[in-house]
Amino acid sequence: MPREAPYLEVADSLRARILAGEWAVGSRLPSRAQLADEYGVGRNVTQRAMDRLIIEGLLEGRAGSGTYVRKPRERMRMVRSRHRELRGGSPFRADMKEREQAGTWEAHSQARVPAPAPIAERLAISLGDLCVTTRYEFLSDGRPVQLSESWEPMAITDGTPIVLPEMGPLAGMGVVERMHSIGVQVETAVEVPRPARATQAQANLLGISVGDLVLEIERTYYDSDGRPVETADIVVPDVRWEVAYEFGIDGAQ
Known part of the structure; x- marks a missing residue:
């Protein structure tokens, strides 16, 4: 060896x-x-x-x-499951409410952004197809919890009230509920978690140190026809949160 x-x-x-x-x-x-x-x-x-x-x-x-x-920091558990999508509204806000904390976020959307190659592949669209991209900073009782960068194809939402996720009648209601309002039934979410080290920009926003461990989650929502309708890169600071996945067992007695 x-x-x-x-x-x-x-x-x-x-x-x-x-x-x-x-x-x-x-x-x-x-x-x-x-x-x-x-x-x-x-x-x-x-x-x-x-x-x-x-x-x-x-x-x-x-x-x-x-x-x-260093004094160990308390780590809270973030559970990701089908249950998150069945509560209506924002899954993040509901997650924080279960912990008796106020879940809020800051968001900035930009429309008509050409899809770069990795995003185009994840959304099964052509390179350069127009999307709406939204950057989020999620907070719990005013403290940073996670970051997210979301991409939605404008071919699906253009000309509808939900084209900008944080504006209109369903602002902040979550991808599943927003898509449902225009007749798109989200059926599946696929998440790919990967460990990484915080960049300078991520550390600044999350209040952690450069190089701290983070969990990067690549999430994509699919409709009932298997079409990708949204994809996002989520960043969770490992020092504060551990992420657990809950699976239902079909046919369990």
């Missing part, structure tokens, strides 16, 4: 010592020079090891002070 990179070995050792309680929450770790001497490696190795543990959320760096054991 190939040997792990030295900084990963040091990170593994420091992680084990932190979890064993050698340094309590809020305690300052020895300097990277001291740790380099202890492990017999260069300072750049201990710096990379500590950077990795900062990304994982075990440590935090304080300018001019050092590196400290």
Whole structure:
């Protein structure tokens, strides 16, 4: 078996010592020079090891002070299931209401945006076909919860009251209910979750650090004919939320 990179070995050792309680929450770790001497490696190795543990959320760096054991943040569970789409209105607002929190969001839509190649493929339309794209920042009791960028083909919604998701009589009512109002029956949602690291822009909006773990969910809604009617990229900060999927079992006794 190939040997792990030295900084990963040091990170593994420091992680084990932190979890064993050698340094309590809020305690300052020895300097990277001291740790380099202890492990017999260069300072750049201990710096990379500590950077990795900062990304994982075990440590935090304080300018001019050092590196400290970070207080674990409470993680709440976000359940994604068919139940979300059966409550009417906004699934996000209903999710937050179940937690006795106020779910709100800020949104900005732009119409007549040519579909880039990845979006065109997901929506089964031609490259450059016109879409409405909407960027969302979702909040719970005023705190950022998740980000989303949604795309809807204008071939489906153009000339209808729902062409802009956050305007008109069904503003903020969710894709399923909005599409139903123009005779499009959404039947299936497909989600593809992928782990990622927060970009600078995502970190700024979510109030987390660059490089923090996030869950990126690629979601696409399909109508009863199997036609994609909306696709979105959702970003959830891992440090605050764990995402669980609930499945109904057909024919269960």
